[in-house]
Structure formats: structure tokens, C-alpha cells
Amino acid sequence: MSHATDPASELPTNPVSALAWRLDHGFGMVMETLGAAIVLIEIAVLFSGVVARYALHAPLVWTDELASILFLWLSMLGAVVALRRGDHMAMTAILNRAKPGTRAMLQTVAIAAALAFLALVLWPAYQYADEERYIITPALEVSNAWRASAIPFGALLMIVAAVLRLFKFSTLRQIGLAITITAVLVAAFWLAQPVWAMLGKLNLIVFFVGVVAGCVFAGVPIAFSFALATFGYLALTTQTPMVVMVGRLDEGMSHLMLLAVPLFIFLGALIEMTGMARAMIGFLASLLGHVRGGLSYVLIGAMYLISGISGSKIADMAAIAPVLFPEMKKRGAKPGDLVALLSATGAQTETIPPSIVLITIGSVTGVSIAALFTGGMLPAVVLGVCLCSVVWWRNRNEDLSGVRRFPAREIGRLFLVALPAILLPFVIRASVVEGVATATEVSTIGIIYSALAGLVFYRRFDWRRLRPMLVETASLAGAIMLIVGCATAMAWGLTQSGFSTDLARFMANIPGGRFGFLAISILAFIVLGCVLEGIPAIVLFGPLLFPIARAAGVHEVHYAMVVILSMGIGLFAPPIGVGYYGACAVSKVDPSEGLKYIGGYMAALVLGLLLVAAIPWISTGFLKG
Known part of the structure; x- marks a missing residue:
């Protein structure tokens, strides 16, 4: 797609x-x-x-x-x-x-x-x-x-x-x-x-x-x-x-909550334009660049941090790839391996707030946005650790003879430069949790913060790019919201037909109880992620399946994480998933080059997903009450 x-x-x-x-x-x-x-x-x-x-x-x-x-x-x-x-x-x-x-x-x-x-x-x-x-x-x-x-x-x-x-x-x-x-x-x-x-x-x-x-x-x-x-x-x-x-x-x-979609899209473009993304990645590279596969670990960590700011996976990848990939290629990394890992990290970080998919789930199912934001942090860590294990195995024999180790003084300097950018995800999350702003309003705090950081601290703010960024935001928001609107009408038609009752009966009769329900949900949403992408699939099936999950004894935040990660794997899995081709586009790598590398990363993601599904605490352990 x-x-x-x-x-x-x-x-x-x-x-x-x-x-x-x-x-x-x-x-x-x-x-x-x-x-x-x-x-x-x-x-x-x-x-x-x-x-x-x-x-x-x-x-x-x-x-x-x-x-x-x-x-x-x-x-x-x-x-x-x-x-x-x-x-x-x-x-x-x-x-x-x-x-x-x-x-x-x-x-x-x-x-x-x-x-x-x-x-x-x-x-x-x-x-x-x-x-x-x-x-x-x-x-x-x-x-x-x-x-x-x-x-x-x-x-x-x-x-x-x-x-x-x-x-x-x-x-x-x-x-x-x-x-x-x-x-x-x-x-x-x-x-x-x-x-x-x-x-x-x-x-x-x-x-x-x-x-x-x-x-x-x-x-x-x-x-x-x-x-x-x-x-x-x-x-x-x-x-x-x-x-x-x-x-x-x-x-x-x-749904006013969905106004966060265009605003986070614009915020994603803004952090790239102001140099905040480059500063963050530069600091991470100074910490890990001298270890085997170090820059791949930086890529995983950078996507985790960037996804805490931007609402668009394409924006996330576009902020990271131009900064990291040239240095990684100098160290002998294969373009196909790079794009495969970039694509896998896109799936891994789907649950990190303020994810558009999290906001969408909250808006159509009534699940607390604050609970989803809290529950989404650790599942992404689990999948990230699984990806790191593949990186370690593939780079265990890497030659580091020509790689420079940064002295502590320079690492400290790069940390100070990156500090405003590193703080942004925490500012955004704290604003929601502490009640300063709603999940919709908090994006504007991020926008003002990033604009000031770009103007005052990083001295980078290209006014000529502002209009194209705003136009791109409006276009992408319109495309997304029209899907949401049409999918809502479609879901209503399905519900009025009695489909939801039939689906509930089918899902309730799946053998294996809670684990059987989670297993069939994982398979279904991986397929839906390939074909429909996350937002329309959630709008269509979220209102139908979340009440069934509750009836089956699955915590709604736990179920949300399983569903989102399943869709993310489908979204970034070739040959159909659009996320994979988005990663190829921003990396300027032919899609065929990544196919032989992505299998191992996808297997790691599936393993991480199974761990998240089997251990509800990963999603709910930090929830209050």
C-alpha cells in the first residue's frame, strides 16, 4: 500500500x-x-x-x-x-x-x-x-x-x-x-x-x-x-x-482528541527542521558509536525517543535516516540491513506516546488516553531489546579498528547540546500526566517548545520551509481524517447489520479462553495492519472487539498494546506493508535490498509481541490503581 x-x-x-x-x-x-x-x-x-x-x-x-x-x-x-x-x-x-x-x-x-x-x-x-x-x-x-x-x-x-x-x-x-x-x-x-x-x-x-x-x-x-x-x-x-x-x-x-493528529504531524516536521533530531542522534552516537553494532543501537534508541515526539512514522524515519545512515554506511553497513532495521523500529515504537494510533484507540473505544500513554512505554522497550539481540548477533564480528571513541568531555558537550531535544518527550508526557494540557492541547506545547529551541538554542529555523510543512500537515491530516470518517460510517453499518453480535459470538467461542482470544487477535491485526493500516483498522474493529476483550478478562490497556504492536508488524512487513516502503523511500534504498535482512528483525518483533501478550504486567504494571 x-x-x-x-x-x-x-x-x-x-x-x-x-x-x-x-x-x-x-x-x-x-x-x-x-x-x-x-x-x-x-x-x-x-x-x-x-x-x-x-x-x-x-x-x-x-x-x-x-x-x-x-x-x-x-x-x-x-x-x-x-x-x-x-x-x-x-x-x-x-x-x-x-x-x-x-x-x-x-x-x-x-x-x-x-x-x-x-x-x-x-x-x-x-x-x-x-x-x-x-x-x-x-x-x-x-x-x-x-x-x-x-x-x-x-x-x-x-x-x-x-x-x-x-x-x-x-x-x-x-x-x-x-x-x-x-x-x-x-x-x-x-x-x-x-x-x-x-x-x-x-x-x-x-x-x-x-x-x-x-x-x-x-x-x-x-x-x-x-x-x-x-x-x-x-x-x-x-x-x-x-x-x-x-x-x-x-x-x-x-472527535476533538483527533486534532492531535495534524498537530503532532507538524511537530514531527518541526523537530527535524530545527535540528533537534540531529542533536539527539549526535549525542547517542557519541555514547555507543564505538561498540560493535553501536550505530544500530543508536538507531533503535533514536526511534524510541523520536516516536515520543512525532505522530508520524514517516516523519520519524525522515528525521533519523539522513543523519545516521551516511556514517553507518562508512562503517560497512549494508543499505538493505539499514532499511530493514529502520522499518522494524517503526513497528517496535508504535506504542510510544503520543502515538496517533494510541490517541485513535482512546477516541473510539473510550480507553483512558493517560493510561494508554503510560502503558505504551515498556512494551516498546521489550521489542527493542529483542531487536538489539538480532543486532548483536549480526555485528558480533564487526571490525572496529577505524572507529573513533569519543572522550568523556566531548560526550558531555554533545549531551548539553542535545539536552533541550532529549527533554521534549518528557515535557510532553509530563504536561498530560500533570494536567497542564489535554492529549490534544499538549502538541501545541511541543510546537512552541520546539520553535523556541530552534530559534534561541539551535539557531535553526528556516522560515521558507514553514508553509510547505503546514501544507504537508494539512494534506496528510485530511487523508487520515477522511479514512477515519469513512471507516466510522462503515463500522456503524457493520454494527447495524448485526455483524458485531455475530463477531462477539465467534470470538467468545474461540477455544483457549483469554489466550485463545489474544492469539486470534494477533493474527487478525497483523493481516489488518498489512491491508488497512493502523488507523482504519482500529476505527473499524476497535469498538467491536474491545468490549469482547473485557468480557474475556483481558485488560483494555493490555489489549490495546497487543493490537497496536500486531498492526505495526503487519504495517512494516513486506511485501504489502506500506511502512516498509516508506522506510525505503526516506532511506533512498531499493525495497528489494532489504528483503533478505528483514526476516530476522520481524521474527524478533513477533517474539517480543508474544512476550507482551503473555505477560500483562508489561502493559499494565505502571498504571495507577
């Missing part, structure tokens, strides 16, 4: 394409500017709430409400930017193997499929926003239509982005054929309503397995694959008004 990518972009050769490029440029500038501006406003609003409440003891009652209104607009405008830039997550394994002509046609069909959903949902989205105008918000005392209007406006703007994208990258013949194929499929499903009426619960397999799989493997972005399947199921097999689906979409994208 990967982010959908642009077809080979060349200078337009016909007037229609040239016009589309010009219109898209202006349209993109406006959308990106709006998205970037909302990210900045969100940071200012939330941080002002923290300052007013904690420093001035004069809480601002309207900050959360305004942040919530802006968040839905950020999610929808970010989704527009992501669609225009080709940043929506999609399975590209089949596309990448296809011939150029076939690939271009499939990409055109994927855009047409997304366009079909947007066209179908536009009227229900308008109806939903119209109904919301009667609801008045308690603090600002404005109509909720100001917030809900983001959905129809966002859908309309995504239609514009999709149409411009079609004419930018596809020929008129490809566009006509793709629209015809899409229209024929939609009409065929609509005409087959008598068949769906006879199938009963088998419709779940047709729509939520068949349609989702067909769309995903055809290259349709994950969010739109979920949306098409859910819309089709509700519209063709139930009496549910489509405005209800829009409501569930809104519900999924409106």
Missing part, C-alpha cells in the same frame, strides 16, 4: 490539459493556503486555551468549540489538498506491476470511482448541513451549520480537484472509458437490488469484502473504497437515509 502517486507528469501536449494545469495551479494555491492557515489558527487557539487556564487561571470556554469547528474544515480542506496532490493512501502493488498504459487507465478509473462517491454523497451532505442549522453551539452561540457545512463544501471542492486531476493526467479517451466503466458498475449494482434483498447478511461479504477489496486492489484510495462500500450497502440493502451516513462520517471526523 502507498500514497496514490501522480502518473508520469509531463508538460501538457493539448489545450484541454494545459488549461487544466493552469486552473489546478490557482485552485491548489488557494486550497493549500487555507489549509495551512487553519493549522496555524488551531495551534494558536489551543495554546491560548492552555495559557489562559493554567497560567492565567482564567479558562476560555470557547476554545474547544472553535477548535472543533475549524477541525472539520481542516479535515475536509486537507482531503481536497490530498486528492489534488495524490496523497490519499491507496494500494499500488498491482498498479506498479502493470504496463504504463494499463496503469494510467487504472489510475483514471480510481479517480472516477472517487468522483462517483462524491457526486452521490453531495446532496445528502447538503441536507445534513441544512438540518444542523437548528442546533446552536453552547459557548459561541452560533448555528452548527457553520461547522457541518464543511462536509458539502469539502465534497464539492473534492469534485473540482478530481475533475481537474482527470484532465491533467488522462486523455479524453481514458476519461470517457473510466466514467463509462464507473457508471455501468453503479447502474448494475442499482438494478440488482432484488438480488441484494434475497442475500440477507451475505450482503456484508459482497459489499464490505468484495467491493472494498475490488476497489482497494484497483487502486481506489482507501477512504473512498470504504465510502463506496458503505454507501452501496446502506442505499441498496437497507432503508437508511443517506443523511445518516453523512452524520456518521461527521462523527468520525469530529
